[in-house]
Amino acid sequence: MSHPAPVARRMYDLIEPIGVVPYLTDGADDALMALGLRNQWDAYFAGRAAPFGRSVPAEVVHAVFYNFAPGEVARHIPKVWELTTPEAALEARERGCVAAIRRVAGDLADDPGVARAADLLLRAATSAPVEGRALFAALRRLPVPEEPVARLWHAATLLREHRGDGHNAALLTEGIGGTEAHVLFALSMDMPAHEFGRVHHLPAAQLTAVIDGMRDRGLVGEDGWLTAEGRATKERVEAMTDRLAEAPYNVVSPDEVESLVADLTPISAAIQKDFPW
Template structure:
């Protein structure tokens, strides 16, 4: 059903903390590194790209992930598949994220709300069309865990990557390139681009060229911050991302949405207390 008011932004705030477990919980990296990977970025690319299997070229993963600087993906893929397998990486990622969630949630991890939230999120996630959603569709092809905490994390990951695929569409529609997306985000939260983790490591000349290109299009002013045009572009990207993320929640009725929100609220709040944004 179609809801009278947009729910994607509301659900994003509740689901995103769960979906971020691979990047904030040490257990995820530890489980992946135990497979013989060399560093946390090996763990990132192995865990996130594993649904595609071990034969997809780095260039394809770069296109799907969208927002890494040229060459970053190729420093890790396909090299990681000489050290482990996609199947082992998927299992380790899930195992680590479940361990991290259980550590953070404590007794909350064994309450009925975990199972209810996981089932409702899975209903939403598996109802969404896969067309144009490369990473989401790859995740959809994976087996669904039965254990409630793992099921909740899996469903949240599906919805996170569904939204992420749509976010890439929104960026493309605005003509915002991958590295530019990070600059746009950093400046929108009043952080100098050179201090933002995803691009701060780039050679100064490369980052300067990206910023100069955005300045030439009127997105960044001579003061180094976003112009009104830049802020408007960012707002359009976020609005389109929300619109494209609505479809999964149309599978849930108003009562189910309210129950889901009520169950997710303490889970999200507990995680945010440990990993504040």
Template sequence: MNLLARRMFELVEPIGVIPYSADEPNEAMFALGFTDYWDTYFAGRAAPLGLVPAEVVDALFYNFAPGEVARHIPGVWRTTTPGAAIAARRSGCVKALRRVLGDRVESPAFARAADLLTTAATSAPVEGRPMYAALRAIPVPDDAGARLFHAASLLREHRGDGHIAALMVEGVGGLEAHVLLALDTGLPAEGFGRLHHLPAAQLAAVVDGMRDRGLVGDDGWLSGRGRAVRQRVEALTDDLAARPYEALEPDELDELVAAAEPLAALLLAAQD
């Protein structure tokens, strides 16, 4: 395991998931005219791609059931534009950061953390990283709070592109990835948030296919082979996520970790 990449993932992820863990981003998106959470998800995350068809979003997001993406893309663009969705999502996330972090957002240490994280987030090659490349095309904002969120989003999409590559190396499909994660954390597949809404027969077919390949045992939980696949996917994901941090000097990395640790702790506590 790449320990640096894993540690930075732990510190950056609480910032990157703000669109899904706080109310303010959803409220900002609803103000555009949306009434459905998943409309806000697809509009907010797919906006950097522009007006692409559902097939493209489905391929890049990777882990949605057949037909799920098409229920929202391109329909969301009848409600708003990609540019407006990007702006609303960003403003909502900055508002959430300010609520949770308070005066820290105005501190020199916060601005420094935003600068260091932005340096890392904008330094990696874009080849083979379509979601990262799309987000990289958006100008870096001037406001420190917006800059921190933008950098975390870039690093999240960079890691996500690598994660999909790791899954494909192991022959793990999108829905299968959710099953691997659920079973690895001790949850039955049907109880996992991204799977429980699927028709029982559809989910059973996914699990049966994994059982046929030896990833799931007869007891319905991960086999030794399934755990090994999951571990290899995570290890390769970490390896592929390390490149951005090579842009920082060792003392800058130490500074970034020290600044990000209290921010991540506060954001995680706010999620709870």
């Protein structure tokens, strides 16, 4: 369906707050932790990798998730499957996220707009092709919840991981590795890489080697900040990510896009107010 302007970026700004509830909303991983997991990273990997089942090894999860440093996934996969099951993790993750959304959204969670947005987003998400999108494809095989808030969160998760799979393809096309992606992102926000939450824990020598490699390719300057080519690379990655995320919205009319904007704006804003920044 033809839209007067690209839709994916506009939808991303509204869907992403819902999609990151498992990671940023207080209490969203309580149900997962109650399964006997050791820490929040156990909860992260158990919840996000559960659609693949217990037989997928850490090396494959590392490849699909793309942006973890070597060895980080293996500290949790397959150990988490000795503590719980993928089926229990999926149920606990959904239950915890729905409870967290209801807590922060209050009466808004029962607004008819939630059900409308959930149905439209689900139609969009399930229309997209799965080729080359391993995590999205794994999520597609899961049962769709009936309860509106759960349905909305499920649809947002589908679209987030569809976009994420495309983002990984864009990074790969530009030759940006997993840890490099975090450095690129941090420096694009004028934040020193060693202060960025996803890589600040890495050994200094390891992070320095990553930055040195980017400097050798002309992405980072001698001053430690992105060069013009580094910023252009970041812009190309984002532009390609947006292009690759357009497909789901081909089944949504321009009027339905406006309906989504109207229905998602208040609940996305309510969720963001609870984020830790």
